[in-house]
Amino acid sequence: MFSSTPREKRRRKIERIAAVTCFLFTMLLVVPVLAILTYLVVRAWPALSLDFILENPQNLMQSGGIWAPLVGTFCLVWLTLAISAPIGILAGIYLNEYARDNWFTRVVSLAVVNLAGVPSIVHALFGFGAFVLTLGMGKSLLAASCTMSVMTLPVIITSTREALAAVPISFRMACWNMGATRWQTIRTIVLPNSMSGILTGVILQISRTAGETAPILFTGVVFYAPVAESGFASILPYSVDQPFMAMSMHLFTLMTQVRGVSEEMQYATAVALVGLILLISGGAIGLRTWLRNHRRW
Amino acid sequence: MRLPESDIQPPRSARKRWAMDLGESSIEMLIRLCGWSSILFVLMIFFFVFREAFPLIGNSEFSFKEFFTSINWRPTSEIRETYGVLAMIVGTLSVTGLSMLFAVPLGLGAAVFLSEFCTGHVKETLKIVIELLAAIPSVVWGFIGYMVVGPLVVEWTDAAIGVNLLTSSILLALMSVPVIVSVGEDSLKAVPDSFREASVALGANRWETIYKVLFPAAKNGLLAAVLLGVGRAIGETMAVLMATGHSTRIPHSLVDPIRTLTATIASEMGEVSRGSTHYQVLFLIGVLLFAMTFLVNLIADLVVRGIRKNG
Numbered sequence: 341m342f343s344s345t346p347r348e349k350r351r352r353k354i355e356r357i358a359a360v361t362c363f364l365f366t367m368l369l370v371v372p373v374l375a376i377l378t379y380l381v382v383r384a385w386p387a388l389s390l391d392f393i394l395e396n397p398q399n400l401m402q403s404g405g406i407w408a409p410l411v412g413t414f415c416l417v418w419l420t421l422a423i424s425a426p427i428g429i430l431a432g433i434y435l436n437e438y439a440r441d442n443w444f445t446r447v448v449s450l451a452v453v454n455l456a457g458v459p460s461i462v463h464a465l466f467g468f469g470a471f472v473l474t475l476g477m478g479k480s481l482l483a484a485s486c487t488m489s490v491m492t493l494p495v496i497i498t499s500t501r502e503a504l505a506a507v508p509i510s511f512r513m514a515c516w517n518m519g520a521t522r523w524q525t526i527r528t529i530v531l532p533n534s535m536s537g538i539l540t541g542v543i544l545q546i547s548r549t550a551g552e553t554a555p556i557l558f559t560g561v562v563f564y565a566p567v568a569e570s571g572f573a574s575i576l577p578y579s580v581d582q583p584f585m586a587m588s589m590h591l592f593t594l595m596t597q598v599r600g601v602s603e604e605m606q607y608a609t610a611v612a613l614v615g616l617i618l619l620i621s622g623g624a625i626g627l628r629t630w631l632r633n634h635r636r637w
Numbered sequence: 638m639r640l641p642e643s644d645i646q647p648p649r650s651a652r653k654r655w656a657m658d659l660g661e662s663s664i665e666m667l668i669r670l671c672g673w674s675s676i677l678f679v680l681m682i683f684f685f686v687f688r689e690a691f692p693l694i695g696n697s698e699f700s701f702k703e704f705f706t707s708i709n710w711r712p713t714s715e716i717r718e719t720y721g722v723l724a725m726i727v728g729t730l731s732v733t734g735l736s737m738l739f740a741v742p743l744g745l746g747a748a749v750f751l752s753e754f755c756t757g758h759v760k761e762t763l764k765i766v767i768e769l770l771a772a773i774p775s776v777v778w779g780f781i782g783y784m785v786v787g788p789l790v791v792e793w794t795d796a797a798i799g800v801n802l803l804t805s806s807i808l809l810a811l812m813s814v815p816v817i818v819s820v821g822e823d824s825l826k827a828v829p830d831s832f833r834e835a836s837v838a839l840g841a842n843r844w845e846t847i848y849k850v851l852f853p854a855a856k857n858g859l860l861a862a863v864l865l866g867v868g869r870a871i872g873e874t875m876a877v878l879m880a881t882g883h884s885t886r887i888p889h890s891l892v893d894p895i896r897t898l899t900a901t902i903a904s905e906m907g908e909v910s911r912g913s914t915h916y917q918v919l920f921l922i923g924v925l926l927f928a929m930t931f932l933v934n935l936i937a938d939l940v941v942r943g944i945r946k947n948g
Contacts, residue, residue: 355844359754365746369814370766373773376781427671434672438665450938451676457865457934458682458927459872460775461899465906465923469685473911490678497675523664544772551774554874554899558906588776588875595780595879603784610780614773621772625765 377614384607392608396566397590402600406612408567409590413616415578416485416556416586417549424489424496425542431493432500432538437526456494460554463491467559482580484560491555492545499541503534536631543624547617553588561589563597587613686927690920698914704921710885712905712915720918722925724885728895731888732802732877733870736809740870741863743810744817748862751818752825753847771815779879782808787880796892800882803891808876813866820865824858825851857940864937868930874899898922 344352391405398404435452439445467487477483507530515525531538553561562583578584591609594601693699699720707721747767751760786807787799794803828851836846852859882894883904902919909916 351842351845355842358844358847359750362746362750362754365743366750366763369743369747369770369811369818370763373770373811374766376785379785380781427674430668430671431674434668438668439672448672448676450935451679453938454931454934455675455679455682457868457872457930458679459874459899459930461872461874461902462682462686462923462927462930465686465689465902465920466682468906469689469920470681474685490682493675493678521661523661547772548774551772551776553774553776554903557903588774591780592776592875592879595783606780606784610777614777617772617774618769621769625768629761 380607380611380614384604384611387602387604387608388611393612397564402598402602403605406587406590406609408565409585409587410612410616411567412481412561412565412578412584413550413587415481415584416488417546419481419485419580420488420492420549421542421546423485424493424545427489428493428496428545429500429538429542431497432504433526435497436501436504437522437530452494452497455490456498458491460491460552461557463487463555464557464559466490467555472559478581479558479562479583480560480581481578481584482560484556484584485580487555487559488549488552491552492549495545495548496541499544500534500538503537503541504530506537507533536627540624540628540631543627544621547621547624550620551588551613551617553586553592556586556589560584561586563589563593587616683924683927686920686923690917690924692912693914693917693921696914696917699918704918708885708887710901712909712918718914720914722898722901722922724887725896725898725901725922727887728802728881728885729871729897729899732805732809732881732895732897733867735802735806735891736813736870737863737867739806739810740814740817740866744814744862744866745821745859747814747818748821748825748859749847752822753843753851767815767818770811775812775873775875776879778808778812778876782876782880790892794892798882798894800880801892801894802881802888805877805880805895808880809870809873812873812876813869816869817862817866820862821859824855824862827858828854861937861941864933864940868933868937871933872899872926872930874903878903898926902926 393405393410394407395405396408397406431452435445435449439448464487467483467490471477471483471486472479475483477486511529511533512525515529516522520528560583562585565578565583565585567578587609591606591613594606594609693701698718703719703721705721705726706723707719708724709719709721710724711717711719747763751763755763782804783800787801787804790796790801790804790807791799796803832850832854833846836850841849877897878900881896881900883896883900884894885896886893888895902922905915906919909919
């Protein structure tokens with residue numbers, strides 16, 4: 341009486357096949373990527389050392405390390421952050437706290453979505469036309485940071501908006517009923533309670549900035565601009581009106597523009613760049629997981 | 638939580654209250670300005686890219702018909718420069734299409750697996766791995782394509798060189814999968830649990846629930862996920878610059894080298910002189926790319942809005 345009919349057996353078989361297929365598809369994404377990353381590290385191992393990180397590229401980049409591009413990437417990231425974080429966070433506040441649900445807000449959020457979708461190379465053309473030529477910044481750290489800021493703005497806006505939306509509306513209502521104004525409510529109640537989400541978005545944005553190449557290609561990055569290896573000048577070597585080196589561009593240069601670079605050095609540069617980014621975004625993900633588990637409401 | 642201090646203080650003098658109102662309204666103004674800035678930036682991007690390409694109208698060395706219908710891209714020819722981007726449009730579309738052929742089943746399969754078949758720590762770990770996939774920068778993907786995937790493709794197929802359509806499609810697929818997985822999973826998660834419960838109560842098993850209930854209910858979100866992946870693949874620059882082989886011909890097989898619109902701008906922009914026809918044409922390609930991705934994103938947005946209204 342309880343034995344299954346052939347039809348039921350078939351249904352169960354199909355379900356199993358579907359589950360296994362979905363599992364295999366997921367593994368097909370995860371496993372090769374982990375394998376490739378492991379392979380990169382193995383190939384880079386002989387060249388990886390502290391000296392590799394702390395030395396300038398030397399001898400037409402055929403030897404030496406990655407200090408100058410590393411510092412350049414740091415400068416780029418911080419300057420980009422200083423420009424885009426305030427604008428992005430305030431824009432996120434506007435969209436979640438001030439904007440009404442009307443056609444204009446729809447246009448604003450459509451603009452955010454589209455800004456996120458504009459190809460990075462078009463951002464580069466825009467940066468070249470707007471910052472390098474029209475505003476007369478020339479090929480410089482500042483022009484590259486401005487270009488990068490426009491590009492990363494949507495990431496910050498979207499994550500800020502999501503973080504703010506996660507704060508229950510009852511918190512705001514309680515505060516308004518105490519007689520607080522909008523901005524007072526945001527400053528004292530909404531922002532402290534959504535700081536974690538905003539911070540995560542900002543950190544993820546940093547990791548994106550560190551890896552991008554195309555937008556800085558014509559706006560400020562150069563093949564070679566060495567920095568001092570000791571003293572104060574080795575920490576803050578580039579002034580905002582100068583071109584600079586960056587990790588992502590350095591990897592591109594080593595691969596396509598310079599001949600005679602050993603494969604170990606190329607692999608080591610790639611691993612250093614991926615390592616830097618995984619460190620930053622891993623930190624952001626860790627922070628988010630920790631904060632999710634420690635949420636107070 | 639702290640209460641706003643102004644509320645526990647005695648009434649302020651009129652002047653101070655005025656100052657407070659001023660502060661409030663100025664900060665509100667600032668917030669509004671920043672909110673509107675993204676519209677401004679989109680318009681500015683269009684304006685500045687278009688402005689540099691604008692002189693092409695009326696330029697005798699350039700014809701729009703040739704631009705769209707010729708496969709001859711010879712910007713530095715001594716005899717007669719030709720600016721035909723047809724081969725690059727075909728290149729961009731073929732690499733995008735082929736990568737979606739890999740990325741859509743894998744991405745949606747992974748989204749279904751994460752959302753419906755898997756729970757707890759496994760789910761969290763897999764999600765983090767896929768997020769890390771998104772964090773790998775495109776220049777590193779290009780490097781991986783050139784050094785790792787390319788040689789494998791040469792070994793396994795009869796490809797002449799490692800940098801070709803197939804290699805770059807694999808890279809683009811891996812690059813656009815994270816967005817497909819995360820948006821797809823979100824849209825499956827957005828289907829109310831009552832749908833699942835009702836379906837199971839009627840005797841459907843898990844797969845039948847997914848196939849007959851969840852897919853129709855989440856179809857707009859899944860479509861938007863795919864479109865966002867397409868947008869990402871069209872606009873990708875560095876990986877395709879390093880792994881497509883850079884040949885301006887219409888590809889005839891899966892392992893032919895190709896060239897994309899983005900890679901053309903990236904590789905030639907550094908060498909052109911400002912104001913030349915070649916320079917303007919590169920900006921025109923930028924306008925074309927901007928229009929293509931704008932269209933894809935607009936459709937994705939309309940589709941997502943469709944779910945919110947119906948759901």
